[in-house]
């Protein structure tokens with residue numbers, strides 16, 4: 404929260420469109436290319452990610468969530484993650 408976040412977007416099949424209504428932003432996801440957009444979330448919460456491009460028969464099932472947390476919560480989450488070094492030993 405209150406920090407700029409860059410979303411890197413890519414598609415491995417067809418054109419999609421990454422859309423989070425509460426962010427008031429969306430961006431095409433293009434096969435063979437990486438697109439991006441920046442947001443600076445100002446409210447914590449969990450927000451639904453939708454596909455805003457009619458991409459095929461699975462379009463209506465393309466859903467996910469993005470969670471906005473405080474810096475302290477993010478640091479707690481980050482320290483609970485495995486590192487590459489801990490996975491390979």
Ligand SMILES: [Cu+2]
Pocket residue numbers: 419420454455456457458459461462463465
């Ligand atoms: Cu779609």
